Amino acid sequence: MDEIQKEKREGLSWDYLGEAMKERAEFSGRTITPMPALMGQMFAVLAKTVIDEVGVEKGEAIIKRAVEDFGQTRGRRIAEKVKARGLALSFKNFLVHMDLDTTTANTSIPNIDGKDLTLTINRCFIRDGACDLGLEPYFHYYCQWIDRAILYGYNPGLTIEITKFLSGGDDTCFFRYIVSK
Numbered sequence: 412m413d414e415i416q417k418e419k420r421e422g423l424s425w426d427y428l429g430e431a432m433k434e435r436a437e438f439s440g441r442t443i444t445p446m447p448a449l450m451g452q453m454f455a456v457l458a459k460t461v462i463d464e465v466g467v468e469k470g471e472a473i474i475k476r477a478v479e480d481f482g483q484t485r486g487r488r489i490a491e492k493v494k495a496r497g498l499a500l501s502f503k504n505f506l507v508h509m510d511l512d513t514t515t516a517n518t519s520i521p522n523i524d525g526k527d528l529t530l531t532i533n534r535c536f537i538r539d540g541a542c543d544l545g546l547e548p549y550f551h552y553y554c555q556w557i558d559r560a561i562l563y564g565y566n567p568g569l570t571i572e573i574t575k576f577l578s579g580g581d582d583t584c585f586f587r588y589i590v591s592k
Contacts, residue, residue: 452544484564
């Protein structure tokens, strides 16, 4: 019997939904889009829609403002957590109290270069989601502005330089966190 017709005729039951959950478990990890990838897809679709509706110049300005507002809000929330624990807004505390589990967001290689932390990101699972939809150029808007905005919202005295972007066509992302001058 056709499942749609069965659902229309019989409605839903716990037995029927239990069968669905058993079937879903069989596909676990193979058909479910991870949350970071979904967020990348959502952002890229939203950015594309904004650009399509208002044009590149105005759209980029709107997207930049939204990404920076979001990033600074995240940074301020991290700072509030750190301050609530009576701690300084140090880079160490930024890493400890970060609001994103970066192990689910990317694969990276950290390094100390002089007095700076450098981070080479080889794969970004958030970006992967946008790429899955063919929307990587729209995801680049997020990459250009988010990390600087988060760090600024947390502590404007900390500096990040980003010289390479996967979403911009580079083979990696490259971040340099500068805390000593």
